[in-house]
Amino acid sequence: MIAVSQHPAPTLARAQHPTQQIFQRDWLIYRKMVDNNYLFHREAYACLHHVLISEMMRPFSFLDVACGDASASVAALRGTAVARYEGIDLSRAALDMAELALAELDCPTVLNEGDFAELLPLRSEPADVIWIGLSLHHFQTPEKLGLMRAARALLAEGGRFLIYENSSPDGEDRDGWLRRLEAQRPFWSAYDDAEWEVVWNHISRADYPETPSTWAMLGQEAGFDRVRELFVAPSDLIRLYSFD
Numbered sequence: 001m002i003a004v005s006q007h008p009a010p011t012l013a014r015a016q017h018p019t020q021q022i023f024q025r026d027w028l029i030y031r032k033m034v035d036n037n038y039l040f041h042r043e044a045y046a047c048l049h050h051v052l053i054s055e056m057m058r059p060f061s062f063l064d065v066a067c068g069d070a071s072a073s074v075a076a077l078r079g080t081a082v083a084r085y086e087g088i089d090l091s092r093a094a095l096d097m098a099e100l101a102l103a104e105l106d107c108p109t110v111l112n113e114g115d116f117a118e119l120l121p122l123r124s125e126p127a128d129v130i131w132i133g134l135s136l137h138h139f140q141t142p143e144k145l146g147l148m149r150a151a152r153a154l155l156a157e158g159g160r161f162l163i164y165e166n167s168s169p170d171g172e173d174r175d176g177w178l179r180r181l182e183a184q185r186p187f188w189s190a191y192d193d194a195e196w197e198v199v200w201n202h203i204s205r206a207d208y209p210e211t212p213s214t215w216a217m218l219g220q221e222a223g224f225d226r227v228r229e230l231f232v233a234p235s236d237l238i239r240l241y242s243f244d
């Protein structure tokens with residue numbers, strides 16, 4: 001049974017921002033990135049699956065922050081002890097697709113249309129696993145810390161907060177990361193020039209990577225006991241962290 005709740009108009013203000021266009025209007029362009037594994041979704045979500053299978057043995061609730069169409073999360077949750085799924089996203093188009101994908105899960109599911117930066121601090125219901133796949137990087141470092149604190153406050157005892165997010169090796173700045181991303185263009189051959197323009201406009205305006213040292217510092221300052229780097233994308237543009 002899927003419940004969809006829409007939050008009041010103010011929570012959708014961020015959805016109107018031009019950097020959100022790729023998720024609001026051009027979902028198929030983002031989808032091409034996933035289908036061609038340009039962001040290493042297959043490996044990252046296999047890593048998430050491994051954590052869920054090997055570390056979350058008892059029935060657990062899963063909060064999918066910025067769930068998009070939830071297709072990769074559903075694959076990661078297959079065969080796990082997931083007992084409840086909740087997703088949050090700004091994009092109505094993505095949530096409509098998520099609703100279909102989630103039908104496969106044999107547990108209650110809830111989808112929330114809204115801005116997680118507004119919704120997370122307002123929540124009180126704990127979650128055993130909180131996952132952010134490719135969305136925390138839209139925020140500046142102090143805002144990331146605020147959101148990670150909100151995640152820490154919501155995490156149930158023994159839970160996991162996991163992220164797969166844009167990351168630079170230590171010593172690289174944002175321009176360096178963007179230059180390396182731009183150098184991927186010849187390999188992202190499924191995109192025509194107009195589509196690449198949409199992708200590049202989004203990334204160059206909206207993406208703010210952090211280094212491993214900063215992710216570790218943010219984890220500590222947010223109140224987590226342990227930070228683990230579990231996967232580095234072969235492009236070295238994205239990393240997966242677990243905060244316990």
Ligand SMILES: C[S@@+](CC[C@H](N)C(=O)[O-])C[C@H]1O[C@@H](n2cnc3c(N)ncnc32)[C@H](O)[C@@H]1O
Nearest residue numbers: 023066067068089090091114115116133134135
């Ligand atoms: C790159 S996609 C990631 C989707 C999915 N998690 C994945 O790993 O493929 C980013 C998603 O975050 C959503 N998003 C971006 N900012 C958001 C916000 N502040 N609140 C809720 N959703 C947001 C977008 O609508 C989009 O669906």
